[in-house]
């Protein structure tokens with residue numbers, strides 16, 4: 001065993017969508033569509049990955065792939081994983097099971113046609129998996145040929161979230177048996193009594209780099225991974241702006257000028273792999289290298305991951 005084998009793996013993930021793909025109620029701005037920066041922003045993120053010798057998992061919207069196949073080819077040619085973010089950034093709770101299946105099948109077919117590789121991973125737009133749609137979400141993903149999902153926020157966002165959902169990778173148990181889909185949810189921490197996902201989007205832009213690094217290491221000590229996530233627009237001060245109210249504008253655009261450097265600081269010294277290369281057995285394997293206390297903690301969590309949907 002090498003030293004590297006004993007380090008817990010994490011993931012760098014990017015949701016590849018345009019600046020106007022957000023789900024704020026009553027948002028304006030998407031009529032004046034300009035997308036000139038997307039390719040350059042993705043390239044900049046991949047350059048940063050190269051600097052750290054990291055490969056990322058990119059959840060790409062089907063409509064972006066259709067309109068800009070060169071972005072998909074760039075991601076693939078640079079050695080990163082092509083995964084699906086659905087076709088048109090439609091929230092799952094606004095779709096029927098049939099509509100959801102059409103959305104994710106269409107996205108998968110377009111991505112696979114351009115990339116020439118099997119697409120295994122899916123991320124829901126705006127973490128829109130809920131306790132209600134979970135009962136068909138995982139079955140539908142499996143039927144459409146996906147094998148893992150990274151779609152659950154185990155707390156509350158301004159839109160969605162599932163408080164109480166396990167914060168480690170597992171195959172959710174929704175009744176008689178566990179789904180074949182591996183769910184890799186957000187890792188969480190607690191700030192001022194509120195559970196937050198510290199490693200992506202607004203919180204990554206807001207929180208101090210050292211705080212994020214310490215929390216990655218805290219989760220890794222349990223043998224569990226953390227995923228980082230960002231959108232290309234989050235490193236682009238010149239990106240067109242949505243017409244949002246004060247609070248949502250703050251959440252959407254805070255600290256964009258410094259985010260690329262911050263991401264670099266968070267990446268430093270941690271191990272990252274592609275999500276498709278991760279197995280739930282890695283949780284058990286990594287926990288076996290830790291103390292008895294850590295091992296029993298992880299085992300208990302895995303055993304108790306049968307919960308009410």
Ligand SMILES: [Zn+2]
Nearest residue numbers: 015017125126
């Ligand atoms: Zn998205």
